[in-house]
Amino acid sequence: MKFSYSLIKTMVPKLPAKTRCVDALTMHAFEAEDGSMDAFEAAPPPNRYSDAASHVGIARELAAIFNLPLKAPAGMPLPKERNGGAHFAVRVEDPGRCPRYTARYFEGIKVKPSPAWMQQALISCGLRPIVNVVDIMNFVMLEMGQPLHAFDYDKLSGSAPKRIFIRRAKRGEPLVTIDGGRYELDPEMLVIADERGPLALAGVKGGKDSEVDGKTARLIVEAANFENTGIYRTSKRLNLATDASTRFSHAIAPALAEAGMVRAAELLVALAGARPGECFDSQRKAPPRRLLKFDIAQFSRLIGTAVTRERAAELLRRLGFQETKRDVWEVPPFRMDIATHEDLAEEVVRLMGLNALRAAPPRVVLGVAEEDEMIREKERVRRVLSGLGVDEVYLHSMISREEAGGAVDSAVQIENPPSSEFAYLRPSLLPGLRRSAGENLKYFSHLRLFEIGKVFGRDRKGKIVEETKLGIVVAGQERDVFFTLKGIITSACKGMGLVDFRMVPLKKLPPAPGYSSTVLQALSLESDGKEIGFLGLDPKPFKQGHAAVAEIDFGALVELAEGEAEYRPLSRYPSVMRDVSVVVGVDAKVGDMMQEMQLANQKLICDVDLIDEYTKPLWKEKQGLTFRIVFQADDRTLSTAEVDAEMKKIVALLKRKFSISVR
Template sequence: MFVSLNWLKNYVDIDSLSSEELAEKITKTGIEVDGIEYIAEKSRGVVVGYVETCDQHPNADKLNICQVDVGEEQLQIICGAPNVRQGQKVVVAKPGAVLPKNFKIKKVKLRGVESNGMICSLQELGIEEKYVPKDIAEGIFVFPDDVTVGEDVEPLLNLNDAVLEFDLTPNRSDALSMLGVAYETAAILGQDVKLPEETVHSAAEKAADYVSVSVKDPDLNPYYGAFIARDITIKPAPLWMRNALIAAGIRPINNVVDITNYVLLEYGQPLHAFDYDQFGSEQIVTRRAGQHENMTTLDGEERTLSNENLVITNGKEPVALAGVMGGLNTEVTDDTTTVLLEAAYFAPSTVRTSVNDTGLRSDSSTRFEKGVDPNRVEKAGWRACHLLETYAGATILAGPVSFDALDRSEKTVEMETDEINKRLGTAVTADDVVSILNKLQFSFEQDKDTFVVHVPTRRGDIAIFEDMLEEVARIYGYDQLPFTLPEGASQAGGLTGKQQLKREVKQYLQSAGLMETITYSLTDEAMIDKLISPELKEKRPTPVQLAMPMSEDHKYLRLSILPELLKTLAHNRARTQSDIHYYELGSVFVTNGEPITRQPDEKLRLAGALTGLWISHPWQQEKKPVDFYLVKGIVEGLFDYLDIPAAFEQVELPDMHPGRCATISINDRTVGFLGQLHPAFEKSMDLKETYVFDMNLEAVLDDYTNTTGYRPIPKYPSIARDIAFIVDEDIKAGAIQEAIAEAGDPLVKNVQIFDVYKGEHLPEGKKSIAYSLFYQDPDKTLKDDEVEQSYQQIVSTINEKFNAYVRS
């Protein structure tokens, strides 16, 4: 909503405040003023001039030499506008004048003839082209005759106006009208509202002789008033009205259309003017549209309707989609002489439906959708008739013809000062409440500290005590509320164990060198089934798809964090950021079966993606690319950190390197996977060698048990023994390690691999794996023969189990 302050001054006295001060007060009291716009930049030395003569330039076809009277003097001005004529009153920038954008007017010679100033268009005065009436868009502005030659144009054209831009919250539709804004401003400033003139000298002739009104569905259309205005002359609206519309962001058209728009903005009540002679009948019938009924709206579009839409008909066919748009055939034109003026109340629900069905949203529909003031519908009609009488020469017939089942009653709200203070934490008195209600111009009955407030219908947002509480609080002033802290019983706040653990997991990964990311939960069709962890894939989840995605890129809820995470790696690589080590913690969305009827399970997963160099220290020739074991080390470190034993097993998964991928499991249950991406997949994503991990963090954290005991520090020394086995190449080091630990139990406390070798000195198809074994007895110092015995036990077990032999 654009609020012209010059317009607002008609109803409430705001002269004591600057526009900035007023904006600040309005903002603090409840309507956010988003900005203050000035109609035009300051001009200087621009006055009304009278074109005495207008003759063609001898040396230029398109130029005219005008002798212009500007009051104190007569100026010869060359003008190129196609619409300049002798006898016009025009805008003249005299020599020395300054127009917006610091455009200085000087005496010049044009094609050999002196020009002492400029005759201006509205655009040249700084008015935006879109508000300039179409017929003068290409030419100069022409004043009506009643302006005085030599007068400053600034007030005449409202160039000194400031416009407040209101950012209205949905509840404050009362401020979608200048009167509503006037009441709000008056409440803030403690002033009265001066209401507009609505008197009409009705003719004896009755509107009812011209038209009848019949309403088929009073729920959707509880009031319909039809006014008849005869003997109309279509011409431009008065200058002040055109100025007001331009300030409000509406382009002036002609007096009839401008008057309906003006009253729409003034009262917040949309009106519609039909050309009576084109109406096609003498009856108005409003009804629900038939299923698949067609009509052509004002914009020339053919619309197919349903019975949720309300239409205005002439008894035969629709002439308007109620509250949204009129029909093409009944539009007011330059030839119109009799106007049928509609002032109606349409139910918000039907207008809302029609707007959604047609996509047509207008100043009218916006107001109907929010619910107009039932007590202003007919008044707005009278106001428009008053203006038609005054500015279009109309004769208003006795009327209106109406259907009326409209509820105009006021809601009542009860309140007590005690309860107000209890809720607000204030100490307002009954007198304070009286003063506030008076400022709001709400009527009320008072019994000491108890009030029964009659809420005016213009404030449709107020229905219950809490609504009135807000009114009291905001007029009292939110800045007058004290600062207190809750007095209820205090409780210890905190994170749950799982929330704490989640933070620790993040801290671990960050100290391990990974950077946290947050990517989009929505992914595209090509990616939705990629890199889903095997234990999840097994469940054959149904991808959750948006009903109306904004783009193909964000259409499905992810089943894996990795695809969007990998996109960020590609984004970085494309910007020469090639060493990336990222992780993300977030939900994936799992459901089964179609159609989807339940909320999907949201599984918390932890994923990482690493590519490029891990260590880069060139001058010391140190360069370590990210590899499988780096990523595995980070994952293993996490499980160590959480003290959860995890196992890794070779696996082949789609889009993963067939030889470099492992499942992660705890207690024989797969919880995730890690490995290198398949080179073909890497290429398809514009990535170089990239390693990923992904796990069900919820399952991992469920397995976490907080250590509350204590493991004694061993008192006796440990003994280390090294051993190397030669085995077939395809034997897994992990399996041997496990077998060693088992055979060496309980004396072997730790087994570490320190060498893996293939090649020279070994038979074809064989490899050597060397382990360090650490023996320890918690209760005594180990003896050599005990260690030797265990060592031999391990050797024979491994030899047997893996067809291995000890490398000497």
């Protein structure tokens, strides 16, 4: 934000050189930087726009830092009667969005160029001089920190008293701004209107129909205070940012409205020959004073340096605070950032200078560092998946309506999306993984990707909820991507210590995000009677090959895996492997067959794997499968007779449950 050193010096005549002022602001208030010629830049923090984003505010800071007298502009006081009059009347229909609205009538206006000193001040701050009336509005905003707007009285509709309304816009209501921009408004936006329609977009920009021109002779000048979030949303929704909208978006004080109006009246009389008339102010009584107790003992303990009560009181008075009674201080009305004793302490410390504080090591109670379980488990599954050749990706959490697909009804729509491609928060990790896989298959024959991230949805009450999910995609030219994915998930679950799990056919297929159909050959991942995820074939194969996808509730996976991992020593006795080749119907589930074999004797069978599958043209509705079964005991070496007996039991079990024939 640019400031004019010459203008500030008129308020603090004994001010030192500009470079020293810039250094003082940086060390005692906020960051500042020297500029060319008369200008310099300062960056008040967001909570200091009310008091510091103005020349008076910067002058107040410098006067306090250097302990110099401040000569702030006095202005022309408002009349006691503030209800409008014969020329205009005001009705504030939404006081929540407009806490204070002041307006004043002026006549006898002579529109002409501004004096050189005002033009130079505007140019130093990056504004272009236009004519005296407009320049006065801009100058007062820069000087006092209060945005103003002037309406050509004779362009307002209706007869005297002309009526001005502060109301919500109507849906689709048009407005042409001073710079020729055309906008369609909605009821979330606040407007200043007459009986015909909008005159200005409140807190953002004035309208073309009531702008000041060379024939203007009478004015209505507005100085108002608007609720900050409403102005911010309006500015963002219309992509229309102005000096006024920036200031109002940072919540400036209602007291600035009167300060800006009295200063504008003084300048209009002096520079435009105006004759001030009646005035309106929606604030009927002064707001209550804000009082804070300042405890010097508590302050000294807080900063670790002893400071006398008299020294602290002197510094607070320099900044405009007034002591109403001993140790009770009234906060200036323009200081919106002061609310606690710590805020007062900060004011004293920064004016003293941080270098004045005594350096001392902190005295705190140190606790035992605790490891975040979710972070630990994420690292564990990353190590497992990386070891299986699966690459991690970080994808965007916003998706398009098309990508939301079958889950669009439960997806969370973004109120003000940056584009149609990012209109929804993702209800699933799969749309992004699928998109990433499609892009990368142009350069690789096969790939394996995973992501751990947040997904968003709504509960039964419509409240937005977010969950952590694990998404995996395996893609390539081979048709066995589904079995590859199944093996990866099995290894991931075991790697996290989840032993008791199974994969069973889904009774109800989930909608596949990214397309309207469902995933194919879908299996549900279950543990402890709970469904924690699913996997299946992508129903829309890529041009470059096939894909299998999976999504698992990572929070549920961590919860179920907790406590399952236990130490088990390696057996000192050798294992025995046996293969069995069978012919079975194509509708038989390999996973079910493997599970039944594993459960045939859990003490002796330590692993079952599918090592081959084949078909023959003569076989109808049949498939050939070869399984490898690993036997091992913890207390002895298994004999051939024992293993043969177990194999007979397994074959009999498979014949009974799956109608297999052994090859």
